[in-house]
Amino acid sequence: xxxxxxxxxxxxxxxxxxxxxxxxxxxxxxxxxxxxxxxxxxxxxxxxxxxxxxxxxxxxxxxxxxxxxxxxxxxxxxxxxxxxxxxxxxxxxxxxxxxxxxxxxxxxxxxxxxxxxxxxxxxxxxxxxxxxxxxxxxxxxxxxxxxxxxxxxxxxxxxxxxxxxxxxxxxxxxxxxxxxxxxxxxxxxxxxxxxxxxxxxxxxxxxxxxxxxxxxxxxxxxxxxxxxxxxxxxxxxxxxxxxxxxxxxx
Amino acid sequence: xxxxxxxxxxxxxxxxxxxxxxxxxxxxxxxxxxxxxxxxxxxxxxxxxxxxxxxxxxxxxxxxxxxxxxxxxxxxxxxxxxxxxxxxxxxxxxxxxxxxxxxxxxxxxxxxxxxxxxxxxxxxxxxxxxxxxxxxxxxxxxxxxxxxxxxxxxxxxxxxxxxxxxxxxxxxxxxxxxxxxxxxxxxxxxxxxxxxxxxxxxxxxxxxxxxxxxxxxxxxxxxxxxxxxxxxxxxxxxxxxxxxxxxxxxxxxxxxxxxxxxxxxxxxxxxxxxxxxxxx
Numbered sequence: 421x422x423x424x425x426x427x428x429x430x431x432x433x434x435x436x437x438x439x440x441x442x443x444x445x446x447x448x449x450x451x452x453x454x455x456x457x458x459x460x461x462x463x464x465x466x467x468x469x470x471x472x473x474x475x476x477x478x479x480x481x482x483x484x485x486x487x488x489x490x491x492x493x494x495x496x497x498x499x500x501x502x503x504x505x506x507x508x509x510x511x512x513x514x515x516x517x518x519x520x521x522x523x524x525x526x527x528x529x530x531x532x533x534x535x536x537x538x539x540x541x542x543x544x545x546x547x548x549x550x551x552x553x554x555x556x557x558x559x560x561x562x563x564x565x566x567x568x569x570x571x572x573x574x575x576x577x578x579x580x581x582x583x584x585x586x587x588x589x590x591x592x593x594x595x596x597x598x599x600x601x602x603x604x605x606x607x608x609x610x611x612x613x614x615x616x617x618x619x620x621x622x623x624x625x626x627x628x629x630x631x632x633x634x635x636x637x638x639x640x641x642x643x644x645x646x647x648x649x650x651x652x653x654x655x656x657x658x659x660x661x662x663x664x665x666x667x668x669x670x
Numbered sequence: 671x672x673x674x675x676x677x678x679x680x681x682x683x684x685x686x687x688x689x690x691x692x693x694x695x696x697x698x699x700x701x702x703x704x705x706x707x708x709x710x711x712x713x714x715x716x717x718x719x720x721x722x723x724x725x726x727x728x729x730x731x732x733x734x735x736x737x738x739x740x741x742x743x744x745x746x747x748x749x750x751x752x753x754x755x756x757x758x759x760x761x762x763x764x765x766x767x768x769x770x771x772x773x774x775x776x777x778x779x780x781x782x783x784x785x786x787x788x789x790x791x792x793x794x795x796x797x798x799x800x801x802x803x804x805x806x807x808x809x810x811x812x813x814x815x816x817x818x819x820x821x822x823x824x825x826x827x828x829x830x831x832x833x834x835x836x837x838x839x840x841x842x843x844x845x846x847x848x849x850x851x852x853x854x855x856x857x858x859x860x861x862x863x864x865x866x867x868x869x870x871x872x873x874x875x876x877x878x879x880x881x882x883x884x885x886x887x888x889x890x891x892x893x894x895x896x897x898x899x900x901x902x903x904x905x906x907x908x909x910x911x912x913x914x915x916x917x918x919x920x921x922x923x924x925x926x927x928x929x930x931x932x933x934x935x936x937x938x939x940x941x942x943x944x945x946x947x948x949x950x
Binding site: 426427428431434435443446451453455456460464467497498500536537539604 | 718822887888
């Protein structure tokens with residue numbers, strides 16, 4: 421058997437337990453193949469435990485390990501780096517726990533904070549750098565570590581309690597649509613729960629909309645007289661959180 | 671101009687692991703170099719690269735990878751090599767090493783160090799991959815002998831004969847893991863001293879020392895979660911007699927103890943190497 425065929429056989433053994441490789445091994449293949457079969461799965465379970473620490477704490481050992489093993493059987497790793505393996509674990513959890521949406525949402529938060537930790541560097545602008553800007557044509561450039569998702573549960577409160585090793589609240593549905601934003605400020609990942617108006621505004625900024633267009637979108641959702649205050653408040657919050665790296669005037 | 675050789679560096683070092691970051695950043699750890707896992711720092715930004723830069727200001731750095739998959743029959747991945755080269759250009763390491771193994775094929779990555787058959791077909795593929803890697807990296811590679819738990823029916827040569835011929839064909843160097851020799855010798859029933867005698871001494875640049883476990887089913891496992899065992903220390907003594915100008919490192923990846931325990935093991939390695947030099 422040439423090397424390519426042998427490696428395909430070993431891959432099939434690792435993923436599906438296929439037995440073709442057994443004939444290629446000197447001596448009793450069972451205990452020897454078992455070492456690799458076990459190492460493959462245990463390393464991936466360890467990786468998921470490390471990345472999804474709060475999901476692990478929320479689900480407990482038994483349910484987390486069952487979910488991790490389900491994920492491993494359905495999604496073999498493809499990336500060159502083990503640290504990518506948690507990608508899509510939130511989808512696996514969403515499928516396993518369709519009625520407990522907080523599980524996948526906590527997973528999204530675990531994963532996004534990990535991605536922000538070693539994401540691209542960027543230097544936010546200082547608040548006093550905003551003087552003299554023509555806001556009608558201003559385009560805000562946002563830090564590259566920003567990630568957002570809509571949420572329907574109190575996943576943020578649960579995550580925070582778990583991270584502080586406090587008793588978490590019971591899972592509950594939110595009364596109004598909310599979103600989470602995750603980003604890194606200096607060297608530390610952060611997250612914040614935001615309302616749907618801020619989510620829309622930030623998404624527009626990420627897609628290159630002018631600040632005037634963002635204000636127009638806000639105006640479509642509230643009394644026009646309130647727009648300056650709301651837009652100003654959003655801008656101040658983004659500056660405070662270090663989300664804006666440059667302001668481009670067109 | 672690309673480097674064609676790796677200079678000898680007879681230092682004693684430790685692997686850089688997160689529980690010890692602050693100790694190393696203090697800059698007073700009595701070691702000659704640190705070894706980093708390359709993939710942990712092949713990231714876009716943030717804390718890892720900051721730490722690596724600070725460590726690099728204090729100690730020489732060796733880069734040790736786990737994902738090159740030098741033995742993949744479908745070839746080595748260029749995007750991986752380019753990321754690795756970018757890190758090496760940034761770090762200017764003593765050397766860049768990885769393992770004589772394969773980790774995946776055709777888009778699948780096991781993230782485990784899987785064994786190669788020691789055949790001419792594998793030799794041809796491994797050497798092609800090494801030559802490409804060395805061209806892209808613009809420096810010679812060090813390749814580490816793995817711990818293995820199975821041999822193949824088609825094996826045509828010993829692991830040490832494979833390593834020797836691989837070095838001859840490609841100009842690469844060897845990172846000799848003495849614990850891995852002991853583990854594989856136990857698992858396959860060969861003489862570890864014959865392995866040491868068969869490795870081309872002039873190509874060895876670094877030695878790893880680590881601990882292992884018994885899986886209770888007749889196999890030793892390279893777990894890196896125990897102190898170096900007495901038989902491995904004995905084998906290291908024999909290695910000191912055979913190889914000169916070689917760096918030595920204690921490698922611990924799990925159940926990582928306080929730094930003082932690893933430094934005590936490193937002191938023992940220093941003492942054994944010095945005793946051999948005095949005797950010689």
